[in-house]
Amino acid sequence: MSVIDNMPIADLVARQTPGMTLEQPFYTDPGVFARDLEAIVAKQWLFVDHISALPTPGDYITYEIAGESIILVHAKSRAIHAFFNVCRHRGSRICLNPKGHVRTLTCPYHAWVWDLEGRLIRARQMAEDFKPEDWPLHTCAVRVWNGMIFINLAPEGDPQVADFAAMARDLGPYIDHANLAGAKVVHTELYPTDANWKLAVENFHECYHCAPAHPEYTQVNAYVNDGDRDPEGRQKVVQDWRATWSIKGHAVDFLGPETRDPRQPWTVFRQPIRDGFHTLSQDGGYVAPLLNPEREPDDGEALIAFGPLFYVYLCTDHATLFRFTPVSTGFSEVRVSWVVRGDAQEGRDFDVEKLKWMWDVTTIEDTKIINDNQKGVNSRRYAPGRYSEHEGWTREFIDWYLSRVA
Ligand code: FES
Ligand SMILES: [Fe+2]
Structure with missing residues (x-):
């Protein structure tokens, strides 16, 4: 039983109050969750993994999202292809493992075989008039950009899907210089979160909670406390840093609603970390070799948001990739991967x-506060509350969400 069995989702959306958190069903109702998957998740460019997960032809990974399983495979042609993990015979899953290395894609049920370009090359004991070329795997839209693999569950050309090229054009100046295509993931952690995906994203979009919840993050990032205590002093530091580095051609500004298409969910926040800090580390010292040794490091930090389910936190020496996967109404998977330069060696570099x-301790803390948030939201007495002035980006996400889900 879902609240939207009796009420069109547009009516539920229309009665939300701007500046307030959402009503309970948005965080607890399976019907709304199903709608989220269709209207939001299935229309977004979804980050799957960094290209270093598929180093050689024959390598594959699968990604489970929105009730689908998608196979990403490094083909002999060197292209990365994405296929729905659905057999063209009677619909079985084809790849049953999350990753592997194969010469062909073979269905475990009746052993139909596809090559890595998705062409059916063998089907046993079929009638004379059966034409294998009529039964390729269903392709899924895929883009590889700056070493990151994205898919889209909607068919190519769907008008509700954002133009990937526009996103790349807006975000490129903040990330192209970092050589992420030649970099590699050296560590990944999963943070299973007992909460609706929107609570996880709302939390990621605001730093109002940083001072009470994140002592480590607050100690490293001057903008949290200094921004509160002495906003003008902080503004001056940021302006001086911007003036210094913009002359050298570095992208230093925020990419805000004024400078981008507000109907799209991507944006960038870029700023200096703290006096004497080169990167987001405990003592401020670099924790890996510079991603681009040819470029003078400005020691800034950038939060690059691709959409509600994928964020890159970029420093000059490493990148951290945050992937949010809505799994069920009250469960989400947060996966964090750490990326360093391709030639960096563990132990030496x-x-x-x-x-x-920084992000492990912070994400563990976030998981706890998000879980506690969901528990409270589940209460009979939960009612929408008012966002603070420090939660502007969270509000922006909610406004964007409501406009899409209706
Ligand atoms: S369902 Fe895959 S070969 Fe029959
Ligand atoms: Fe947080």
Whole structure:
């Protein structure tokens, strides 16, 4: 039983109050969750993994999202293809493991075989008039950009899907210089979260909670406390940093609603970290070799948002990739991957404990507050509350969400 069995979703959306959190069903109702998958998740460019997950032809990974399983495979042609993990015979799953190395894609049920380009090359004991070329795997839209693999569950050309090229054009100046295509993931952690995906995203979109919830993050990032205590002093530091680095051609500004298409969910926040801090580490020292040794490091940090389910936190020496996967109404998977330069060697150039410190400790803390948020939202007495002035980006996400889900 879902609240939208009796009420069109547009009516539920229309009665939400701007500036307030959503009503309970948006966080607890399976019908709304199903609608989220159709209207939001199935229309977004979804980050799957970094290209270093598929180093050689024959390597594959699968990604489970929105009731689908998608196979990403490195083909002999060197292209990365994405296929729905659905057999063209009677619909079985084809790849049953999350990753592997194969010469062909073979269905375990009746052993139909496809090559890595998705062409059916063998089907046993079929009638004379059966034409294998009529039964390729169903392709899924895929883009590889700056070493990151994205898919889209909607058919190519769906008008509700954002133009990938527009996103790349807006975000490119903040990320192209980092050589992520030649970089590699050296560590990944999963943070299973007992909450609706929107609570996880709302939390990621605001730092109102940073001072009470994240002592480590707050100690490293001057903008949290200094921004509160002495906003003008902080503004001056940021302006001086911007003036210094914009002359050298670095993208230093925020990419805000004024400078981008507000109907799209991507944006960038870029700023200096703290006096004497080169990167997001415990002591401010670099934790890996510079991603681009040819470029003078400006020691800034960038939060690059691709959409509600994928974010890159970019420093000059490493990148952290955040993938949010809605799994069910009250469960989400948050996966964090740490990326360093391709030639960096563990032990010599980086130490995983130091590299992951900032975002591991912070994400563990976030998981706890998000879980507690969901528990409270589940209460009979939960009612929408008012966002603070420090939660502008969260509000922006909610406004965008409501406009899409209706
Ligand atoms: S269902 Fe795949 S070969 Fe029959
Ligand atoms: Fe947080």
